[in-house]
Amino acid sequence: MDMSAAPRMPTETRSLGNAIGSELLLRRLRRLVSLNGAEINLVLSLNEGAKTHGPGSMICPKADGSPHPRLIASGWACRPRILPDGRRQMLNVLLPGDLIGDRGERRPLAMNPAVALTTVRSISASKLYDALLSKPDEYPQLCAALGRIDRMQESHLLDHIVRLGCQTALQRTAHCLLELHARLEAIGFTHDGTFPMPLTQETLGDLLGLSLVHVNRIMAQLKRDSLIRIRSGVAIVEDFTALALLADRVDPTSRGAPEH
């Protein structure tokens, strides 16, 4: 995870086993809707323009003009906002199976540069969006599912606001870890409470609006209280209900739509 030793990727690589990125997306989509054959084929046909991005490098540089849509095949990324005084605030975490870049709408979040946190492999998703934009009627369920993914992302953004606005460091951390767990579960990356957690405590701090040191204290507390522990890039949830209770702030009257 050293940025110096992995210099100036991105590097074009042949698409070897890179198709697993599209399978990831497919798995995620099929949890939301039932796709027809054409839709499945379209998703699975995504394997062009594979790139590898070293940690710290931009995945989706807006450069001049729209960054083409891409699918994260593996690795973690985020969308940072950097303040003049050097502080960072993460808007977002991007996981395998997430789609990034512009899809013709130039939405601000989509236009925000994405930065690789680990080594990230990505493939082009232009073909997908071109197909959907040109003949959406052939892919009804696919459109619906991608829309729902978009909505979930927006929902996470709102959650993020609530976290940062009025939760303590402990609550924030718990809530965020549960969100990551849920999102990773949707792509089959969890095994009864265990999930990959490559985020540095510093990065977690930038995400949660906390200092590195305080994140460490919170993690120590969570470990001490046997709620969750993270070691060598793997998180282990030890008390799910307690963690949810700590993080929870569900209020039925203030929730958005029940299903995304």
Next chain:
Amino acid sequence: MDMSAAPRMPTETRSLGNAIGSELLLRRLRRLVSLNGAEINLVLSLNEGAKTHGPGSMICPKADGSPHPRLIASGWACRPRILPDGRRQMLNVLLPGDLIGDRGERRPLAMNPAVALTTVRSISASKLYDALLSKPDEYPQLCAALGRIDRMQESHLLDHIVRLGCQTALQRTAHCLLELHARLEAIGFTHDGTFPMPLTQETLGDLLGLSLVHVNRIMAQLKRDSLIRIRSGVAIVEDFTALALLADRVDPTSRGAPEH
């Protein structure tokens, strides 16, 4: 601004001078694009389903199913999220000329209930979106402008995250007040640094993730330093550049698209 004395609005009222809501929206749109005759007529024809909502009442109850799109003709509203312990976090502030409710996409933010902060008058915008959805080709510039308004709203959400995540109370407040100024300017509600500011300090606190008491201290400081002062519902910017300098966190490399 008393919730008890203005009981259980909404009340259906005849559309008297309510058409000014559509003129507001039109003014805003024309700053973004140049509309053709059909587009102008469509916007100005919005005058149906006028309602008045007392402070504290819901404007856009999701009830069961999609809340119909509405245009805020006058007054201020917000989208609160309420936590089980009673804390509130505002996701958003809604000003005259803002569109709320679902437009068929069921976006989480749009689905979130909106609550009137002052007395709010609103009119139905269903006609607008019905027309745009059925024959978008007839209203190209209108579609573009509404898209840009959507994007600006999303951009403000991201700004909100950065504010809450890594700015001090003073910076947050300054930044938020400048955002309100800019948004009110777009509808012609400012007069050289003066603009209506009906938000309670408590509400501002819920918006900025601060306590009522601390908001007060910050406002006192801003007044003492002759940056901005608020009295009897009116804000007066006294030192624009100092305020911007205080709030500013523009970083060219981390900005979204230059124009929304």
Next chain:
DNA sequence: CGAATGCTTGACTGCGGTCAAACGATGTGG
């Protein structure tokens, strides 16, 4: 006039930031 609502102020506390140092892994080059 009293009641309600919002603003203002003071005293105290504590969550979380900052500074500083040390420790453990991992990796690299001599």
Next chain:
DNA sequence: CCACATCGTTTGACCGCAGTCAAGCATTCG
């Protein structure tokens, strides 16, 4: 193989921003 750098984690001491509690003021309104 060891010396050394680098990166991430951990810990302690200290401090300050912002929250909480508690009054007291100012308006407005009935």
